Amino acid sequence: MLKSTSRFWQSGNRIIDIAVLVVVLAMVFIGSSIPMDGIPNSNIFNYDKVIHLVEYLVVGLALFCSVRHSRRMHGSFRLLPFAGDKGKVIAFILIGGLLWAISDEVHQSFVGRDCSGLDLVADFCGLVLAALMHLTGTIKTAME
DSSP states (O other), rough: OHHHHHHHHHHHHHHHHHHHHHHHHHHHHHHHOOOOSSSOGGGGEEEEEHHHHHHHHHHHHHHHHHHTTTGGGOOOSSSTTTTEEEEEEEHHHHHHHHHHHHHHHHHHHHHHHHOOHHHHHHHHHHHHHHHHHTTTTSSSSSSS
């Protein structure tokens, strides 16, 4: 039983990967929807940039995992037609993640929070860490 479960996760399930991505992006959106006065006082929020970095590391990993099946899809439709090109996949993930981060910062300004350039830098650093994990083979992605 354990072996078949392990094989299920190793082979990757496209629906689960995309569902995880949707859940991660929804959590980022919900977290950004909390007004500043609704955030409890805690020492953990003193590490705001670290939280942003880790948050977007998870976003980047979810993005990489969600496109890992594109190269193996049959038929004329592929999620990413350039999935065989590692550089293009990384550029797509970095640009897509950065656009999400920008929209997240703008969204925060509508709920009474700051739209911070430094938060955006921390978000992008998290995405770059995910890309480095992809390049070093730490995660299995579209290039499997």
